[in-house]
Amino acid sequence: MITVDEHRARVLAAAPPLPAIAQLISDSTGLVLAEDVVNRWPVPLFDNSGMDGYAVHRADATVGATLRVVADVPAGSPEDPAMAAGEAVRIMTGAPVPTAADAVVPLEHTDLGTAISEAAPETITITVEPKEHAHIRRTGEDTPAGSVAVAAGTVLGPWQLSAIASAGHETILVHRKPRVAIISTGSELIDPSGTPERGQIPESNSVLLAAAVTQAGAEVAAVTRVPDDEHALRSVLTGLDVDAAILTGGASVGAFDIVKAVLDGTGSIEFTTVAMQPGKPQGFGLTEFGVPAFCLPGNPVSVAVSFEMFVRPALRQMAGLHDIDRPRVIRTAAASWRRKPGRVQILPVVFDDETVRPASRGGSGSHLVTSLADATALALIPADVDHVSEGDRVTVMVLS
Structure with a gap:
């Protein structure tokens, strides 16, 4: 034996582990990543606005200051408009921040509020002074290029697949x-x-x-x-x-x-x-x-x-998983039971935050299938133990 x-x-x-295969990320939900996925680009890719508002020179954006709006930058725009002193650029969330700007003033911190017209206004008046670098998401602020976006061994769910797409990958190596x-x-x-x-x-x-x-x-x-x-x-x-x-x-x-x-x-x-x-x-x-x-x-x-x-x-x-074992906890026996020594007893049990008890009154007989319906764990009793007494500490393998 x-x-x-x-x-x-x-x-x-x-x-x-089974050999890795190349697969589209759209077909990889629930699979295990076979190698690290590295960011091809910094995330974010460029300095961009975290709010709908106005890109400004922070030194100009004092409370009560009126600034002339000289350009409009929507998300996806490649434009990098120049900004002189006293000027601002209307900007939407996610759009690249003009190189000349060092802060973004949200719409609600101007006299015009959150109302947005199709055309940019001629001027705005600042009602709340922005902090330094306010509402600017800096290049690489989340992660730099070349860093690991998702590590090998990760089970791929919606968030992980999104991170892989953001890292610039459409096909990855996975374990089927x-x-x-x-x-x-x-x-x-x-x-x-x-x-x-x-x-x-x-x-x-x-x-x-x-x-x-x-x-x-x-x-x-x-x-x-x-x-x-x-x-x-x-x-x-x-x-x-x-x-x-x-x-x-x-x-x-x-x-x-x-x-x-x-x-x-x-x-x-x-x-x-x-x-x-x-x-x-x-x-x-x-x-x-x-x-x-x-x-x-x-x-x-x-x-x-x-x-x-x-x-x-x-x-x-x-399947390529690193975590292959069920978690184990220690619980106090809520009942006593005898067993034959010489073999590890693996007993279907019910447990809570403090105690554990057999799922069946009939012991651990291999035919007691109905007890499985109530069991939430398996108690692991060492081979040299012939009796478990109420109050003994018991190792429990958690099944759910």
Whole structure:
């Protein structure tokens, strides 16, 4: 039996980030940036006005001074009008400030107020004296040319994409989302809406995994249910064109454990036992095509726990994310529970700002799927602890 950390290390070593691809920023929402994006230009590109108003010589703009308006500069104008003493230029927000000006007086700080005519007025009278460099956004004030606008490893949302566009880029290098196949095995499985006969159960693992894969930042490429038939499983595996495959069921030592029968020894895939409860039987490795294959137990809680401990970090790493782990906090046990020592217990729990308690009264059995609906975290109990007492400090992996 190997430790959780040993199995995790093997998984992560075989699941590096996917190769970067060039993509338009308009198609990159939710992807991870593969290299730093550098500002091609200073931001702002030029000295520009932060207000609608009048560009002035500050020394002339005393309260009560009347200035002659000699030009009009709208946003987007290339003009750089000259300004003599006692003169002003009407200017709109974002327009380049005339080289001769050293302040902008807002419309509301003149006798004309905020009323704007199509043509610039002949004169204005100052009612509020501007401060030095008032309302002028200086070149490079936000960031200089050559500086990093958005760093590699950043998940690209609206603000980050806007910054990239402002930096002068339309195409960037990103890691695409891993495409994942989900394969549930077991002749006992039926559709959730079906009526189970004796020995049958609704299939829920693929529903759990499809949602979990999506939340992890990957893409579900295929969802398949396979009976306990080696030929059927080989047929499904042969047709896969994905970056990773997750199989549930058939990973232990049962007489009908077809996943192990088909994949053990294929490529680098190995089946082992991990010192964790639930989720002890695990299989992992690269197929003969170099695709990471996660072979998980079949019980739903085992699937949920195995995904969080091994699959989710690997998928996030493949997507190029630097932050691959859930946050962990310490809480006080609000109840006592016993467990068998020798394996790390990974228990679905409910927690608040101070305490943590099991999500199910039935303990951490791998079949207690209903407890998952209430769980907001997983408690991580070390292998050498055989009893958790009320008031003990517990490490909690936060799921939401």
